[in-house]
Amino acid sequence: MDYSLGRLKPSETKSIEGHLKRCEDCRLVLEEERVLCRQLGELPMVSPANDVWALIRSSIRPRSSVFNLLRTRVAKLVAVTAVTAIVAVTLVNVRFGEQGTVVDKETVQAVTAIMMQTDRNTTDDPLGSNRDAFVGVIDEGI
Amino acid sequence: MEDSQDYNFAVSNEELLIRCAEQDQEALHTFFRRHERPVYNLLYRMLGNHEDSEEALADVFVKVWRSAGKFRGASKVTTWLYHVAANTARDRLRSRKAKAAEVAIEDMVMAEVDIARANPDGYVDPEKACLDSEQSAFLTAAINRLSEEDRLLITLYHLQEVGYEEISKITGISPSHLKVKLFRARRRLRDHCLMLEKEETDNEMQRDTTEPNGLQPRAAEAIGD
Numbered sequence: 001m002d003y004s005l006g007r008l009k010p011s012e013t014k015s016i017e018g019h020l021k022r023c024e025d026c027r028l029v030l031e032e033e034r035v036l037c038r039q040l041g042e043l044p045m046v047s048p049a050n051d052v053w054a055l056i057r058s059s060i061r062p063r064s065s066v067f068n069l070l071r072t073r074v075a076k077l078v079a080v081t082a083v084t085a086i087v088a089v090t091l092v093n094v095r096f097g098e099q100g101t102v103v104d105k106e107t108v109q110a111v112t113a114i115m116m117q118t119d120r121n122t123t124d125d126p127l128g129s130n131r132d133a134f135v136g137v138i139d140e141g142i
Numbered sequence: 143m144e145d146s147q148d149y150n151f152a153v154s155n156e157e158l159l160i161r162c163a164e165q166d167q168e169a170l171h172t173f174f175r176r177h178e179r180p181v182y183n184l185l186y187r188m189l190g191n192h193e194d195s196e197e198a199l200a201d202v203f204v205k206v207w208r209s210a211g212k213f214r215g216a217s218k219v220t221t222w223l224y225h226v227a228a229n230t231a232r233d234r235l236r237s238r239k240a241k242a243a244e245v246a247i248e249d250m251v252m253a254e255v256d257i258a259r260a261n262p263d264g265y266v267d268p269e270k271a272c273l274d275s276e277q278s279a280f281l282t283a284a285i286n287r288l289s290e291e292d293r294l295l296i297t298l299y300h301l302q303e304v305g306y307e308e309i310s311k312i313t314g315i316s317p318s319h320l321k322v323k324l325f326r327a328r329r330r331l332r333d334h335c336l337m338l339e340k341e342e343t344d345n346e347m348q349r350d351t352t353e354p355n356g357l358q359p360r361a362a363e364a365i366g367d
Binding site for chain 1 (some may be wrong): 167171174175178179182183186192195197199201203204206207208277278281282296315321324325328331332335360
């Protein structure tokens with residue numbers, strides 16, 4: 001195929017031409033390839049008979065306003081903070097639960113509220129400036 | 143047909159996909175108008191009929207709408223689009239429980255004549271169109287007998303004129319292996335063409351034997367009565 005299209009290097013072309021002079025089978029295959037490729041190239045481009053756009057338009061709907069709200073950065077920030085709070089509360093429960101202490105519902109709510117205010121960009125100390133308040137609430141709870 | 147402004151070539155494919163990801167229907171419309179013909183051609187050659195191909199075309203662009211945000215620009219937009227189209231065609235072929243009913247050559251000739259007439263590229267000589275259509279019909283019927291993979295490779299390389307590198311990305315076949323596979327696919331296509339020609343000759347001979355005057359059975363009956 002590449003030979004027919006002249007895409008080979010001169011040395012490769014020369015080598016194939018040398019072989020073709022001696023091999024009738026390959027000459028036949030090459031001729032069949034040329035005819036087939038020409039016929040394939042002549043097949044017409046097919047277009048849809050009907051306008052498919054109407055079908056597509058009926059299948060796509062803009063996403064709900066709730067989804068769009070979730071896409072906003074503010075919503076993402078709130079979501080990340082909430083997840084962090086849940087993880088922290090769970091860890092606190094596990095830690096103090098092991099010591100036989102049950103953290104009551106009010107404590108959990110207070111911790112969650114503090115975590116919601118925590119600056120998520122504080123990487124050294126995840127609790128940041130709210131550490132004292134956080135520890136205070138935990139102390140009261142136990 | 144559609145207005146040339148629908149294509150809006152001032153905006154790149156990548157930009158249109160970004161806008162699609164932001165739920166811009168107008169962007170999808172432009173993207174669709176720009177690519178519907180080559181994608182449809184691929185689907186038609188894979189699926190073999192207009193009804194399935196039109197439904198698949200809609201599926202492809204609905205998938206584009208839903209996953210435009212996932213396009214990262216690692217490949218050309220057309221490569222990604224052909225990949226989506228090829229997968230959609232494959233899914234459809236697999237969902238067909240039974241093999242698609244074989245269409246008679248005569249019907250295929252008529253379908254190819256219709257395609258030639260509908261071709262907006264220019265004037266078509268009716269006589270030449272008929273001869274070309276017969277040849278196209280045989281070739282189309284032979285393509286339809288190929289395996290799913292052979293059909294995809296032949297269509298992409300010979301009909302859509304997609305290069306080896308791009309086909310390799312679409313199909314996941316290495317470029318060197320691709321050349322071998324394409325050659326084998328063409329040999330099988332040639333075999334199917336010869337087989338179809340033989341079947342057609344046998345059918346004609348059978349018709350000539352049963353109807354010596356070449357009359358349709360009902361017409362022969364009427365004359366006999």
